[in-house]
Amino acid sequence: MSEPVAYLSGRFVPLSQAQIGCWDSGFVFGATVTDFCRTVRGQLFDFSAHAQRLCRDAHSIGIPFTETSQDLSEIATSLLNQNGLLSRKDSDSFEWAIITFATPGPISFYTAHLENRPISRPTLGMHCFPLPFDRYCPILQHGADLVAIGPIEPFGEIPGGLINPMVKHRSRLHWWLADQKLRTLPERLPHSLAILQTTTGHLTETAIATVAFVIDQTLTIPPSNMILDGIMLQHVRSLAQECGIPICERPIHAEECRNRVQEALLVGTAFGIAGVSRLLGTPLPHPGPITTRLMRAWTDRIGLDMRQQILDAAPRS
Incomplete structure (x- = not known):
């Protein structure tokens, strides 16, 4: 070859x-x-x-x-x-x-x-x-286990919004450090992912995908000044509108994960949409009803079930 x-x-x-x-x-x-x-x-x-x-x-x-x-x-x-x-x-x-x-x-x-x-x-x-289908298979099969990490010391947060979060850049040291910290946790699972948390306790995103939350039957997304407004996230917004799912953009505090978040989903180019089975230690339905509706709408839009494609092709874990 x-x-x-x-x-x-x-x-x-x-x-x-x-x-x-x-x-x-x-x-x-x-x-x-x-x-x-x-x-x-x-x-x-x-x-x-x-x-x-x-x-x-x-x-x-x-x-x-x-x-x-x-x-x-x-x-x-x-x-x-x-x-x-x-x-x-x-x-x-x-x-x-x-x-x-x-x-x-x-x-x-x-x-x-x-x-x-x-x-x-x-x-x-x-x-x-x-x-790499095998990288995403555990998340799609079991649902992502999101673990809050941060702020990363001694870096904290970049002052003054110097780096626009809407710019997709290669400065990944914070993600590397978050992953290293996640690896030290005894409760870490193969489908665990770090979700970064700000100094004020608000949740942002993971290294491989944006996170959206369902609160009061509304698809709730962190504002664009806190996360990468990715291409797949733009698709999910339009899918939600087509499905008649209300959308809200606002900061999400970690405290809301214990009693207000009804379901959560990952949104990324590699795999489309994936469910979240545990959020900061709180079990969630995987995938939840709104996540399932969005998954089906995405499959209809592109003519391919990305989730099933990855599960069929990758070894189970």
């Missing part, structure tokens, strides 16, 4: 050569915007929306790459074609993840002494890999 191909700054290269230098600002500062997209039955799904967000995020933090969202779509299609992915016959049980990222590029004073200095321009990369 030949080596997979990736895209890096204008060229398709073998995956092993898709590397950024130690002088790249994406490595030095973590100044990277990113996107995760997937195929549906082997075809790019909703990639235009993902590409438009990446372009918006890049320019909002000063990464002036010149490619348009249409350019990114063409690169993604070519990437899948060059890897022979669009011609696979097993797309009902096998999907692909596509990662796109952009950085401001090399830091000039890191490379000033080099004879062959890298070109000072933004770095744009894209690669793909099999969607």
Whole structure:
């Protein structure tokens, strides 16, 4: 089997050569915007929306790459074609993840002494890999067990809202620390996920998905100044409207999880919609009735039951 191909700054290269230098600002500062997209039955799904967000995020933090969202779509299609992915016959049980990222590029004073200095321009990369069904299977099978972690010390919270939560970036140290803390808990389960909690006790999101809550039969979502307003979350909003489910956006305090939250759901590109079976130690119906309605509406919209696809293809845990 030949080596997979990736895209890096204008060229398709073998995956092993898709590397950024130690002088790249994406490595030095973590100044990277990113996107995760997937195929549906082997075809790019909703990639235009993902590409438009990446372009918006890049320019909002000063990464002036010149490619348009249409350019990114063409690169993604070519990437899948060059890897022979669009011609696979097993797309009902096998999907692909596509990662796109952009950085401001090399830091000039890191490379000033080099004879062959890298070109000072933004770095744009894209690669793909099999969607890891086994990663999501425990969550879909058993329902997510959400454990509140935070605030992460000594970082606390970033002051002054310096990083817009609507920008999908690669500064993931807080998630790494939350996961390390979760691993130390004796009650951790294979389907446990950390949900970050602010210094005021409000819940935000997980590393892999947004969390929505059902309170008084209303789909309640943390406001966009606290979470990533993801592409899949936008779909869920429109699904709720089509289903006649009331929607509310407001901060959710951890105390509400004990007696007010009727059900909760995870919303993410990789798996669509997943139920939550336990929220901060409180058992919840999995999936609850509103979650089930949204799951069915999502299946009808895209013509694929993502949950069942993953459960059928991945080993049970």
